Amino acid sequence: MEGERQGGAGRFDEQAFRSEVREFCERDIPDDLSAKIRRHEYFSKEDRVQWQRLLHRRGWFVGDWPVAYGGAGWGPTQRLVLIEELERAGTPWLTHFGFSFVGPVIYTFGSESQKARYLPGIRESQTWWCQGFSEPGAGSDLASVSMFAERVGDHYVVSGQKTWTTMAQWADKIFCLVRTQRCERRQQGISFLLIDLRSPGVTIRPIRTIDGIHHVNEVFLDSVHVPVEDRVGEEGEGWNLARFIVGRERLLVAELGKARRLLDQFAELGRSLKDGSRALCDTVPFRLRLAQLEVKLHTLRTSAYSIAADMERGKGGESDASLLKIRGSELQQAILDAVVSVIGESGLAFQPESLLAGFSGVTHGPSMAPALVFDHLYSRATSIYGGSNEIQRGIVAKVQLGL
Ligand SMILES: Cc1cc2nc3c(=O)[nH]c(=O)nc-3n(C[C@H](O)[C@H](O)[C@H](O)COP(=O)(O)OP(=O)(O)OC[C@H]3O[C@@H](n4cnc5c(N)ncnc54)[C@H](O)[C@@H]3O)c2cc1C
Structure with missing residues (x-):
């Protein structure tokens, strides 16, 4: 699936760009943020702003904006690669309301004065x-x-x-x-x-x-x-602008990189936890579950990149983003269900305070347990926000049935 791709501003070497983002996440994250990522801490607004600005200095934060508005004119695939790698590394979630929603609305539909007043603040993460x-x-x-x-x-x-x-x-x-x-x-x-x-x-x-x-x-x-x-x-005529945003929202919620990171954590739990005298990862039920989830992630990823490639060519069906939304949110919930089932009793001990900076108490179970339970609980919302999965199924059915 990887290789040289056609991006909005021309071709880009996907593998080279992916490696560049990975290296950046390994080497260039400031120490305080890196420590928070390792401790699975909840990110403050300041952490997010700091991170977004760092990405902006690198030319990536608004990479998919047109060059005329300070972006690099990337196509959807390059954007997808960036987001996938950032999520995989566990970096702060990019707050898309500005740079991915209202920013594109303003440069696409706004007046010159709105562009001048609002776009710089979004690009620089000065306005939230x-x-x-x-x-x-x-x-x-x-x-x-x-x-x-x-x-x-x-x-x-x-x-x-x-x-x-x-x-x-x-x-x-x-x-x-x-x-x-x-x-x-x-x-x-x-x-x-x-x-x-x-x-x-x-x-x-x-x-x-x-x-x-x-x-x-x-x-x-x-x-x-x-x-x-x-x-x-x-x-x-605000309805057209709302539809423009809702389409962008559904593509983002596939969260490929987050699913990858969670699945890696599931595998890590399998290696570290025991079932009797055996490592959990040596048991058939664990391996079967891991394999099923890996297949689902592989399928989702293939679909996401194929939809992004269609979008580069100006193609793509109305229900494509709906399919990604349904499958992405269901997969995230399924991985987290699997995680919580293997951490056992530790999964019952929800300790949100342990995710906040300065926590010095004792956590129950594996060190990553509180963050995984937090993700498990919050993941209930993934099938609701951005248009509930029932609504997405309705869209897919309408398109497929030609209604
Ligand atoms: C964590 C979180 C963050 C959010 N952030 C934002 C935000 O920043 N800004 C914002 O504007 N909104 C936000 N939302 C709102 C979100 O977009 C709505 O919750 C979502 O669109 C569903 O609307 P509702 O909650 O009113 O549920 P309802 O529309 O009342 O639906 C209730 C249930 O009925 C089902 N249902 C409704 N209509 C149909 C139908 N026609 N066919 C089949 N089933 C149907 C739904 O699927 C759902 O299960 C957020 C929601 C959550 C949970």
Whole structure:
């Protein structure tokens, strides 16, 4: 599957680029971050910003942006290789709301003034963005958004609630789908606004997820004033921008590199844990499970690179990203189910505090157990966010049946 490939800005040598990223992850990660990776610690905002800036200095952070906007014009394959290798090395998750979602929306659909005002802050990780699509009554059925923006002169006055907003507690800005008009066809009358979270009338409340960590929030807007010049695209045409983002989101959640890393950890547990007097990896059930998961990962990886190659050629079906989303999230859950089943009782002792910097207590079971249990719990969300797997199956069925 490897070799020389056609990238957006020309050919790139996949093997050489992959080795370069691996070497960078081995040699150039700052010591404090590297120690956190080894200890499976939860990354702070500062860790993530530091890492993103390092990647930017290397020319990789926005490598798939057009050259005119500070990128390198990579195609989807080179991007996939980078993300796969970074995930494999366990480096901080790149917070895609800015560089992969709103950034491309702005350079594709935004005005010149929006490009000048917002793209530099995204590239340099100076501005932290979050995504305000979901509402209590609008998740799978996103066209039901009811946050309302009333036009008053050169401002919109925005009121309503967003929910499940990942990392809003760290964000400076939120991009929101808001209703600017009530239309019979619900996809019409939706607009795309860039909103400053420091504006008067904004309240952010944490939601604690099953893993005990504060990732997601409720965001309330009460008569928040947003300049009309912060609307991207035409009024009432935000739905197209939402579809543009949702397509990008599903490709990212295949998480090939994370699956590889977790499967390697599963194999490592097999070598270190015992079943009676034998190493666990010498037992048939363990080997069978490992082999089944390896086959699934191999298939997913082959599909992901083949879909990326189709995209390079301007091809690719509407349901391709849905297939990756379904298989990627199911595989991650299956690997983590397998991991938790072999760590046994240690899997019951969930210790989220041990993932935070400065923890000096005792952890139960193998040293990697708390991080794996954390991943296991959080992985329940992978089949929900970015469009639930039931919705993805609906998309695949519609395309295949020609409905
Ligand atoms: C950890 C996490 C982080 C998130 N981060 C963000 C974020 O940063 N920004 C953001 O905007 N949103 C975010 N989300 C929200 C996410 O996109 C929604 O949760 C998701 O789209 C599902 O919507 P819902 O929760 O309203 O569930 P619902 O739409 O109410 O669905 C409930 C159940 O019904 C099923 N269902 C619904 N409709 C159908 C149908 N037509 N056919 C078959 N089954 C159906 C669903 O699959 C699901 O199982 C996040 C969610 C999670 C869990």
